[in-house]
Amino acid sequence: MGLLYGLIAVGLALIFGLMDVTNFAHGEFLMIAMYLSFFLFAFFAIDPLLSAPLVAAALFVFGAVIYLLIVRFAMRAKANAGMVQIFTTFGLAIVMRGLAQYFFTPDYRSIPHSWLGGKTISVSGIFLPEPQLVGALVSIAAFAALYFFIHRTDFGRALEATREDPGAVALVGIDKNRVFAFGWGLGAALVGLAGAIMAVFFYIYPDVGASFALIAYVTVALGGFGSVFGAFAGGIIVGLVEAVTALVLPPSLKSVGIYAVYLLVVFIRPRGLFGSM
Amino acid sequence: MDKNFAARRRRDLIIAAVLAGLAALAPLFVKDVYVQNILILTLMYAALSQSWNILSGYCGQISLGHALYFGIGAYTTELLFTKFGVLPWFGMLGGGVIAAVIAMGLGYPFFRLRGHYFVIATIVIAEIGLLLFQNWEWAGAAMGITIPIRGDSWLKFQFLRTKLPYFYFALALCCLAWFVTWWLEDSKWGFWWRAVKDNPEAAESLGVVVFNSKMGAAAVSAFLVAIGGAFYAQFLAYIDPESVMGFQFSLLMALPAVLGGIGTLWGPVLGAAILIPMTELTRSYIGGSGRGVDLIVYGALIVAISLALPRGLVSLFSRAKPKGATR
Known part of the structure; x- marks a missing residue:
């Protein structure tokens, strides 16, 4: 579970952490991905495992379009940019939930038979x-690929440079919007991948994203903004802490452990475990 | 003190008095219970948002966890009332004091955090509160508390046949929150807060104790929000953790201030006056289908307003006037 939280969180880490844009609609991206993979299964009988790349590609386009149509303008705000971003993306999240309710109805859906669903594998006695x-x-x-991508390619450097100083990168001929649109697409594609896998074993409904979004924010912040490795480590820690809390406390309190660990970490290290900002 | 500023403050006070007077007369013309309900909610959210604005707008510490204080106000009042028979008025004050103490207790570690780390910490702490209340058997757990009906009385702050007393209380609370903001704006605290918001290092170097001024803002803000929570509990006569401590309350408190103009005196009132009726109307006129059209419209409006007017709706009024009198 921790690695899946990690996967949801990487997409957010890219958008939230590396580009320093608040995205409150991240959970809704996940929801859209889950629906996509459900419909590909329901109408075309494509197994979620096969459709995952398709879903990721669709989400890439979706993320980039959202950036170009909406977020780009939110980032231009001169006064209290932080709040504008929070509430623009929050409004967007509400619209997406409303649209999902309108088109997909609030019914719970699930993918009943897939290649993976419900099967277990035995590794030296552990199922x-x-x-x-x-x-x-x-x-x-995905983590390995993203890590490589950010730290070893020109694009990764361009992304980081653009966050640091959009004016200076414009001087050396980097189009800020193109870089960020690509970054948003990539972030959305990653969460699309997570959604496609989660569609196999989670119920799908319009509000499904909200429950994962908060954990994703905590994961990113726990690992520290600006660090891909941090989000990865954060995901693993969150998964472990959740499992341990569930053993000690009643299951309904399992998130308390995650939140408490986050608070503990930031009180000791206000920039998260591996944060650079 | 610059003359413009003093004149503006006098004018604000007069406008507020006139508006409050007009609002007090509203029930003479509005007999419809549905509309009265909307008015009460509007006033309540204006008050909540005004209180939120003290910490997050003036002092610049964006909190998305104020639902915690709202819930504490509601729960303190109702637990004291149902378990020990303490009158809601005392419970209300008690809840306010408890919320303020908790806000300061939390402020001690929290105010070292900055930016996103702070915002996420506020969300997380409210979520912890929500989960704890959901699992606290004695306090009704997830089922919540139904407030026993003891008949209409001011003493018990409970009215079954009329909504008017609630209306006047909400109005009074709104005026109180506004007046506290107005008064603080010109006090040394107000100046400290704006300095802390704009540049904490510079403020510190000029002798502002940044930490204490944040604590002050948090305490005032939490106290007022808790009073609002106590009011809401009495008004609904039923509370459960999700309905008084859910994350949506934190956002609903912040939203009017942000849309109206964060860190301004009139922003929260203006934002609430437009947002809350809009929310209720879209919900009842186009939300009936249960298909989420109201959500689409509501969300789209939030996106449109925050993109078009990053300074909030108040910027529509102040454009003509000389800028920056307060800075």
Whole structure:
């Protein structure tokens, strides 16, 4: 589970952490991805595992379009930019939830038979559910790819430079909007991947994103803004803490452990575990 | 003190008195219970948002966890009333004091955090409060508390046949929150807060004790919000953790101030006057289908206003006037 939280969080880490744009609609991106993978399954009988790349690609386009149509303008605000971003993306989240209710109805849906659903695999005597296992592998791969991408490619450097000083990068010929649109697309694609895997073993409904979004924010902040590795580590910690809390406290309190650990970490290290900002 | 500023403050006070007077007369013309309900909610959110604005607008410490104080106000009042028979008026004050103490207790570690780390910490602490109340059997857990009906009385602050007393209380609370803001704006605290918001390092170097001034703002803000929570509990006569401590309350408190103009005297009132009726009307006229059209309209309006007017709706009024009298 921790690695899946990690996977949801990486997308956010990219948008929230690396580009320093608040995105309160992240959970809704996840919701859209889950629906997409549900409909691809329901209408075309494509297994979520196969459709995952399709969903990720669709979310990439979606994220980039959202940036170009809306977020770009929110970032231009001269007065209290932080609040404008929070509430623009929050309004966007409400619209997306409303649209989902309108078109998909508030019914709970699930993908009943898939290649992975409900199966377990035995690793030296320990039974692991397959979907979670595949999710974990995908998320490790995604982290590695993103880490490489940010730190070893020109684009990654351009992204970081653009956050630091948009004026200066414009001088060396980097189009800020193109870089950020790409970054948003990438962030959305990652959460799309997470959504496609989670669609296998979670109920899908218009508000599903909200419950994961807060954990994703906490994960990113726990790891520290501006650090891909931090989000990865944050995801693992959150997953472990949740599992341990669930053993000690009643299940309904399992999130308390996550929140408490976040508070503890930032009180000791106000910039998160691996934060650079 | 510059003359413009003093004149503006006098004018604000007069406008507020006139508006409050007009609002007090409103029930003479509005007999419809549905409309009265909207008016009460509007006034309540104006008061809450005004209180939120003290910490987040003036002092610049964006909190998205004020639902915690709202819930504490509601729960203190109702637990004292149902378990020990303490009158809601005392419970209300008690809730306010408890909220203020908790705000300061939390402020001690919280105010070292900055930016997103602070905002997320405020969300998280309110979520912890919500989960704890949901699992606290003695306080009704997730089922909540139904307030026993003891008949109409001011003493018990409970009215079944009429909504008017609630209306006047909400109006009084709104005026109180406004007046406190107005009064603080010109006090040394107000100046400290704006300095802390704009540049904490510079403020510190000029002798403002940044930490204490944040604590002051948090305490005042939490106290007033808790009073609002106590009012809401009496008004609904039923509370459960999700309905008084949910994350949506934190956002609903912040939203009027942000749309109206964060860190301004009139922003929260103006924002609430437009936002709350809009919310209620879209919900009852186009939300009936249950298909989320109201959410689409509501969300789109929030996006449009925050993009078009980053300084809030008050900026529509102040454009003609000389800028920056307060800075």
